[in-house]
Every structure is written in structure tokens, then in C-alpha cells.
Amino acid sequence: xxxxxxxxxxxxxxxxxxxxxxxxxxxxxxxxxxxxxxxxxxxxxxxxxxxxxxxxxxxxxxxxxxxxxxxxxxxxxxxxxxxxxxxxxxxxxxxxxxxxxxxxxxxxxxxxxxxxxxxxxxxxxxxxxxxxxxxxxxxxxxxxxxxxxxxxxxxxxxxxxxxxxxxxxxxxxxxxxxxxxxxxxxxxxxxxxxxx
Numbered sequence: 001x002x003x004x005x006x007x008x009x010x011x012x013x014x015x016x017x018x019x020x021x022x023x024x025x026x027x028x029x030x031x032x033x034x035x036x037x038x039x040x041x042x043x044x045x046x047x048x049x050x051x052x053x054x055x056x057x058x059x060x061x062x063x064x065x066x067x068x069x070x071x072x073x074x075x076x077x078x079x080x081x082x083x084x085x086x087x088x089x090x091x092x093x094x095x096x097x098x099x100x101x102x103x104x105x106x107x108x109x110x111x112x113x114x115x116x117x118x119x120x121x122x123x124x125x126x127x128x129x130x131x132x133x134x135x136x137x138x139x140x141x142x143x144x145x146x147x148x149x150x151x152x153x154x155x156x157x158x159x160x161x162x163x164x165x166x167x168x169x170x171x172x173x174x175x176x177x178x179x180x181x182x183x184x185x186x187x188x189x190x191x192x193x194x195x196x
Contacts, residue, residue: 001059002051002054002067002068003067005051006047006067009044009046009047009068009071012043013040013043013075016039016043017083017086019036020033020036020039020040021033021087022090023036025091025095026095040075040079041075043075044079045072047068047071047072048069050068051065052134052135052138055138056138061135061148062147063147065135065147066132066135066147066151069128069135069151070128070155072131073124073125073126073128076127077122077123077124077127078120081120085100088100101184104186105174105176105185105186105187106173106174106175106180106182106186107173108173108185109184109186110169110173110185111166113185114165114166114169115166115170117162118159118162118165121158121159125155125156125159128151129151132148135148136148
């Protein structure tokens with residue numbers, strides 16, 4: 001049942017996001033758009049509440065309950081940046097906005113990008129682990145707790161790997177190709193060799 005709820009929450013997230021952006025840029029109903037986009041965290045909260053109710057109703061704790069907590073943690077950590085990404089692309093495609101830039105590739109801008117991604121991953125992992133920990137008392141004891149412990153290791157490793165990657169970009173920033181003109185981490189042109 002929980003897997004179905006997670007899939008339903010994922011579908012609801014994208015439908016609400018698409019409707020929110022469509023009402024903002026195509027119908028020009030900013031208030032309705034804001035109400036729809038505010039509904040995105042409600043989807044996550046509803047999924048977690050239903051997960052709690054499932055466990056309180058006597059369901060055996062399984063990886064699906066931890067998956068629901070992970071979904072909520074991911075949405076909180078990455079949701080705002082995902083909405084901004086979708087907003088930029090929707091605005092470009094349907095409202096004459098500027099073409100969105102991809103992630104910066106070089107120099108300090110790339111390092112900042114990696115640390116921001118790392119921050120989101122750590123926040124997502126911390127929230128997910130807090131939610132999983134909140135589910136433990138609702139389970140049937142040590143046997144069910146074992147179901148959740150693997151998530152602590154996986155999420156800890158994901159956060160640790162992101163810290164290492166961001167740290168490597170701090171120590172060894174990615175350099176642009178020779179002759180490239182770089183602005184905010186993007187190649188915007190090439191230097192022309194001077195004639196001698």
C-alpha cells in the first residue's frame with residue numbers, strides 16, 4: 001500500500017507543479033498558481049501522515065515506510081530548487097523568458113554549485129533520518145528497527161560522498177579549457193590569439 005502512496009504522491013507533485021506553473025504563465029492567475037504550489041509540501045506531509053497511520057494500524061515495518069520518509073526528506077531538501085528549475089524552464093518555453101543556464105562547469109562557481117548540492121543532500125538525509133527515527137517507536141520493536149537501520153548507513157554514505165566531492169572541488173577547482181572566456185562558471189566565448 002505504501003508504494004502505491006509514494007507513486008501517488010510523486011504523480012500529485014508533478015501534476016500540482018505543472019498546474020501551478022500553467023496557471024501562472026498561461027492563465028496569468030498568480031494567486032491560484034501560488035495556492036497550487038503551496039500544495040506541494042502538503043503532498044509530502046500527507047504521505048508521511050498516511051505512513052504513520054499505516055504503522056499505527058498494525059502494519060509490519062518495511063523498506064516502503066522508510067521510502068515514504070525518504071520521499072518527504074528529498075522533497076524538503078530538493079523541492080524548492082526543483083520548483084525554481086521547473087519555473088525557469090516553463091517561463092522560457094511558454095512565457096518568453098530567458099533561456100535557462102545549466103549548472104556552472106568551471107572555477108569558483110562550480111565549487112559553490114557543488115557545495116549547494118551537498119547542502120541539499122545533507123538536509124534531505126537529515127530530515128529523512130529524523131522521520132525514520134520518528135517511525136521506530138510505532139514499529140513492533142527490535143525486529144522492525146532492523147528494517148530501518150540500513151537507511152541510516154545509505155543516507156550517511158550519500159551525505160558523506162557529497163561532502164567529499166564538494167571538498168575536492170574546493171581543493172582542486174575545475175579549470176576551463178585554455179583560451180576560454182568564462183563568466184559565472186560558463187564558457188561564453190574564446191580568446192582569439194593576437195596576430196604577431
